[in-house]
Amino acid sequence: MFNTNLNKVLRSILIAGDSNLKQLVPMFEYPVRTLCIPGAKVQNDRKEFYSQLMSAMKTENQDQIVLHLGSNDVFGDVESTLRSYRFLIENLLLKFKSLQIGICGILPRTVNHYERSYWNMSALPRLQRDVEKLNAGIQSLTCGYSRCFFIDYAQLFKPAVHLGRTDFM
Numbered sequence: 001m002f003n004t005n006l007n008k009v010l011r012s013i014l015i016a017g018d019s020n021l022k023q024l025v026p027m028f029e030y031p032v033r034t035l036c037i038p039g040a041k042v043q044n045d046r047k048e049f050y051s052q053l054m055s056a057m058k059t060e061n062q063d064q065i066v067l068h069l070g071s072n073d074v075f076g077d078v079e080s081t082l083r084s085y086r087f088l089i090e091n092l093l094l095k096f097k098s099l100q101i102g103i104c105g106i107l108p109r110t111v112n113h114y115e116r117s118y119w120n121m122s123a124l125p126r127l128q129r130d131v132e133k134l135n136a137g138i139q140s141l142t143c144g145y146s147r148c149f150f151i152d153y154a155q156l157f158k159p160a161v162h163l164g165r166t167d168f169m
Contacts, residue, residue, distance in 0.1 A: 017068030
């Protein structure tokens with residue numbers, strides 16, 4: 001697991017992911033290093049998350065990384081997304097020999113009552129099942145690597161709360 005010496009941890013962890021990081025950063029009592037790319041996906045990486053992450057890893061020389069990613073992938077194919085996670089994990093571990101990787105579970109989805117929803121409410125049960133499948137797959141995938149682990153905090157957000165500005169007020 002992560003080093004428990006707070007000063008060392010703050011200098012050596014990079015938290016990287018999608019726009020959910022914007023909501024998480026104000027919750028930390030100490031400054032943390034982040035790479036926030038709104039719309040970032042593991043699969044079909046149009047926002048170039050992978051290349052930006054690799055660039056940040058090379059310049060920052062991180063020992064540990066937490067990936068908070070995948071909420072934008074729930075609309076795609078589960079198996080393809082898991083293959084993309086495997087590619088990301090294997091490349092990070094190959095290029096950074098002492099790196100530890102924590103991968104956060106994807107948070108459950110819900111209807112956003114504060115913004116116009118771009119997906120049909122009838123799709124919510126399928127999305128929830130896909131989130132659960134992805135999380136189970138990611139957790140299983142991380143078990144195959146000694147320097148990689150799954151962070152499952154989705155239970156804290158039941159019933160089906162997806163991060164948004166109003167969730168932390």
